[in-house]
Amino acid sequence: MYTEPTTFSAEAYFASQPPPPTLQHDIERVREFAKRQKQEGRKVVLVTSGGTTVPLELNVVRFLDNFSAGTRGATSAEYFLKAGYAVIFMHRQFSLQPFSRHYSHSTNPFLDFLDIEPSKDGNTPVISVTPSKRSDLLEVLTMYKDVHKAGTLHTLTFVTVDDYLWLLRAVSQELSVLGRNAMFYLAAAVSDFFLPRQRMSEHKIQSGKGRLSIEMDQVPKILKPLVDEWTKDGYIVSFKLETDDNLLLPKAKAALKRYGHQVVIGNDLHRRKYEVVFVSPKSPSSKTTTDQSDDEFEEYWLRIPIPDTSGNVSPHQVKEIEEDIVAELLKRHSAWIDQAKTTS
Amino acid sequence: MYTEPTTFSAEAYFASQPPPPTLQHDIERVREFAKRQKQEGRKVVLVTSGGTTVPLELNVVRFLDNFSAGTRGATSAEYFLKAGYAVIFMHRQFSLQPFSRHYSHSTNPFLDFLDIEPSKDGNTPVISVTPSKRSDLLEVLTMYKDVHKAGTLHTLTFVTVDDYLWLLRAVSQELSVLGRNAMFYLAAAVSDFFLPRQRMSEHKIQSGKGRLSIEMDQVPKILKPLVDEWTKDGYIVSFKLETDDNLLLPKAKAALKRYGHQVVIGNDLHRRKYEVVFVSPKSPSSKTTTDQSDDEFEEYWLRIPIPDTSGNVSPHQVKEIEEDIVAELLKRHSAWIDQAKTTS
Structure with a gap:
């Protein structure tokens, strides 16, 4: 039973x-x-x-x-x-x-930027990419194909x-x-x-x-x-999403104390696209414990300008906060790897 | 309060x-x-x-x-x-x-059927559609553009x-x-x-x-x-989805009795892509009522062969049951319109 x-x-x-x-x-x-x-x-x-x-x-x-x-x-x-x-x-x-995220069916449907050109020799018409969309698509497509090739x-x-x-x-x-x-x-x-x-x-x-x-x-x-x-x-990054600002830092710190991992990225539901906070133990080598006090954590705020949503800007010209999040993590991950070399 | x-x-x-x-x-x-x-x-x-x-x-x-x-x-x-x-x-x-449904990001991602052709004159490379995908895409794209044009x-x-x-x-x-x-x-x-x-x-x-x-x-x-x-x-078609076969017809009939509309299309969760049943009052002119007995309804089963899911068939070669559902409704809707002309 x-x-x-x-x-x-x-x-x-x-x-x-x-x-x-x-x-x-x-x-x-x-x-x-x-x-x-x-x-x-x-x-x-x-x-x-x-x-x-x-x-x-x-x-x-x-x-x-x-x-x-x-x-x-x-x-x-x-x-x-x-x-x-x-x-x-x-x-x-x-x-x-x-x-493929660049071409959501709702916000940037790919059928909208394909043109049908009448064939010159009387055969089947030819499908081509609308001129204004070519350079963005070429950039995405090139990266997509490179990644597939590299596996x-x-x-x-x-x-x-x-x-x-x-x-x-x-x-x-x-x-x-x-x-x-x-x-x-x-x-x-x-x-x-x-x-x-x-x-x-x-x-x-x-x-x-x-x-x-x-x-x-x-x-x-x-x-x-x-x-x-x-x-x-492993270098472990967890996320904490809240809608109540007052809970964000306490909950991020509580997670680090409880699980003892490397970093919590906190974000507010409504500001998550241009503001996040990295919360981590002050000394990355020290194992976090449940009796750790709050001032043993450091907060690193990462912000980008609130994007122009007028729709006049090509998606590729908009800065994405993930670019900075990843750049920051690359540094931290390298330090984490180096640290093991030093101590061993 | x-x-x-x-x-x-x-x-x-x-x-x-x-x-x-x-x-x-x-x-x-x-x-x-x-x-x-x-x-x-x-x-x-x-x-x-x-x-x-x-x-x-x-x-x-x-x-x-x-x-x-x-x-x-x-x-x-x-x-x-x-x-x-x-x-x-x-x-x-x-x-x-x-x-756009034909090109889901998961099952038929459109980036997979775009090729990059090196430019012949040393300028920007050209994006083209993979030959094997051209005719399907041309068909969908033509219809898409026609519909937009017609509004x-x-x-x-x-x-x-x-x-x-x-x-x-x-x-x-x-x-x-x-x-x-x-x-x-x-x-x-x-x-x-x-x-x-x-x-x-x-x-x-x-x-x-x-x-x-x-x-x-x-x-x-x-x-x-x-x-x-x-x-x-209005000619009103509602749907009834069940996972328990025994409930499908009773629930479809109960809905017609309760609301007095024209047709319920019943479908089982696991067979919905190749089998549906149209349930409707036997005489479309008679208003359904809650005291109607079950034999005053007619059932019309519509089935198509279970599709070949081996993946070797182009999506355009697969028969879709919605084609037959819509064809049946076009007839019924016309009859519904004509009926008003006769009685008026």
Whole structure:
């Protein structure tokens, strides 16, 4: 008989919730990818991106979701690739992806910048790119093709929070072979709550029977085993999104105290595109502990001018804050790698 | 003081839940569109598509959602346009859209079929379409441009179930000027439940405080006032999606009895791409009533062969069930229009 835990530890979670059917296949691809990048001497970053769902039914029609188009993750992945990192892009199905993100169907639909030119010789007409769009597209397309040729981008897809948790554990274990050369950039908006499979209804919940009551359990704090067990040497960046400013710094510091990882990037829902704060222990070598006082953390604010949203500016002329976030992390990651060399 | 109704009638709903800020602007565009289509003698179909969200917070981070990529709606809209209808495509933000749906970023990313040809004269390289993709793209692009030129597609966007309900009411009222020449093809997966604004928390719900309990109210049955008040002459097609086969026909018939509209298209979650059932009153002139017996309805099953998913077939060679659904509805809509001429 299944007896439900009162709260789920990571261990209890994985013992009771089933893995996604494609897990083994995904693990093998990641293993090959990590091995090749190690041989070729590249640093590797795992970028997680997009929201996770919490299905309410086994034959899922309804689910709880977290707001995220995947902009932060997709944009950052591009800058990591530009900087020479190999990227495992683990994203929510249908969320934005590096490169194609520039051509969302809603804001910049690609059909709008293709022209049909009547053929000169009476044969089939020719499709061409509208002149004003050519240089932007050429830049994106060139980078896209270079990355594919170099084999430095590996994409993984998740939908539910369960998919996400299983994949994160597996990928972090595989990346441990890279030691300090692996970075974890955990930008996905992961649900704090889930509905254990044992409590899901089989079929679509019927309406017409009054109110709907849902009771969800807390998702285990996955950063703890990630830091302590799965990837002891990885450089770990987590994100904290809040809508209440007063909570941002206290919650970022609480996360560092609790999990002992390297940096929390805090962002406010409404200002996240032009302001973030890096919160980290003052001395990166000192292990954070739960009894650490708040003045042992440093805050580094990163801001860019609020972008012109008049629509007159080409998307490629707009500064993206992810460019600066990634640049700052490259420095910190290098220092983290060097530090190990000094002490060993 | 706000006193919450025990159950929400449509009237109580609109009296207590705020309209989306863009509603007035959207209404004016729809009014112009309907007027022009009427002048030009076109039939108009409102296609709703995609799922609706139910935000849990005013500064929304978490929401309940309904599974729907928007395939049914986007595909059907294309066939209505091909048949000469003007289409109001009212869809969930980021769900699939007519034409661009053929080039999803996940399954058929457009960057993959663009080539960079080195320039012959030493200038900028030229972007061209991969030869094997040209004819499919030319077909889609030609239709896309024709529709834009003719001005027969008007797109509206919703996110929440609240946006959806306000928009549906407004659009149906505007389309009433078209009388029987308006069709309503309500393919969106609309939430049966919502959280009244008055009960939402202002900020992101915090974790770390045990289980999450959500209690939601029933969304008012909007088909009732749609049929009885907002658009008395429109031809109304609603959809019923179930995961339990045994519920499909009873629920479709119950909906017709309750709302008295023209047809319910029933589909099973797992077979919806190759099997649907049209359920309608046997005599289209007879008004359905709640005391109608089940044998006064007719069922018309529409099936296509289960498609080859080996991936070797061009998307344009695969038969889409929406082609047949739309063809069947065109006949029924014409009969509905003619019937009014005979009796008047």
